[in-house]
Amino acid sequence: ISGGKIKLLRSNKRTGVSSARNAGLAKASNPWIAYLDSDNCLKPNFLSTFASSIVEHPSHRLFYSCFENESDGAVRGRRPFNRPALLKANYIDLGAFVHSRDLFRSLGGFDTTMRRLVDWDLIIRYTEKAPAVFIPCPLMIYNDAATDRSRISVGESLDDARVYLREKHGMPITITTLIPAYNHETYISQALDSAVKQVGDFNHEIIVCDDGSSDGTRSILKGYAHRYRHLVRDISNDENLGISGTFRKCIDNATGDFIAILEGDDYWSSAEKLQKQLRFLIDNPDCSMVFSMIDVV
The missing domain is CATH 3.90.550.10 (Spore Coat Polysaccharide Biosynthesis Protein SpsA; Chain A)
Incomplete structure (x- = not known):
């Protein structure tokens, strides 16, 4: 000084x-x-x-x-x-x-x-x-x-x-999709494809997290994170944390205004799934969450 x-x-x-x-x-x-x-x-x-x-x-x-x-x-x-x-x-x-x-x-x-x-x-x-x-x-x-x-x-x-x-900068709403996975090698590509194809007037962030799988799940997640590097973020675990620990880690890393969850062995059948649910929440501000019917295959 x-x-x-x-x-x-x-x-x-x-x-x-x-x-x-x-x-x-x-x-x-x-x-x-x-x-x-x-x-x-x-x-x-x-x-x-x-x-x-x-x-x-x-x-x-x-x-x-x-x-x-x-x-x-x-x-x-x-x-x-x-x-x-x-x-x-x-x-x-x-x-x-x-x-x-x-x-x-x-x-x-x-x-x-x-x-x-x-x-x-x-x-x-x-x-x-x-x-x-x-x-x-x-x-x-x-x-x-x-x-x-x-x-x-x-x-x-x-x-x-x-x-x-x-509101100040006219920024679109961001939705974070969380995709936890464990030994989902057979299904995970279909889940990820349905997530990356979502369209609408929002920013989209996809967080994927493998929970110590013993099959090829983690390799597939790495491939998608590399291919869609501005959309998909891989935060996979080095060891098995269990479903609760993995969900907690995903939520802690989410940056979106809204959160959607897609498990690694499921997939979304509509590319407008997020847009429709986002529109409902915007039009109904008293609601904090929304869900839909599902098909079991």
Whole structure:
């Protein structure tokens, strides 16, 4: 602080993370902005790598990299920039995101009316005006202590934030289809085909999870996840967790506004199954779930 590289800003009252970040943005004097939450950590080559990329891409104003989980070292956010995919789910962490100061001056800072998903909101607004450059190496270590109730990402309502964000940016509703499977080699392709063929005015995310099968189920799931990489996400278990544990894992990984379940030995007979049920729920807001008749084969 005494050397002038660190400036300390104080507030007389708690105003929230958006206001705190906006205060910092207003005082920033350099042409490029990076962010660091107090529970995360930058790698030593963070600034030098971003600086090199900025020099290599002089016409761009947004840059981001992937990052590592502190708990297990898993690399996340390893995805080249794709705005339609970004509108479905945020894969850019603010701690691995750098932008030019002029974007803040022209588009404003963080939305102070929001308590959750504020990072996603800012990234959506900025990338609407300027495409982002992806740096394919992890440059930030993310503290993924998801059970810490003091964190905004856990304590505040996710559903309320999603509704607000969707209305603000005109984003379509997202449905997550969960497909748990165990020794379903004979049936799983038919189940997956019926899921990927769903059509309607919604974003679709499919999460597949093999529960330690002894047949070829897991190999088939990997093939679909590779073929439909922007639609199907494979989170298969390394060991058998049982049906309850597998469902819990699938639900914890879902990002959709609504959840549908398709077991690995079943399939949907209509490509409009999700659209029809979504329309019913929208038209009947007092209902929280919907089901249909089934055919037994």
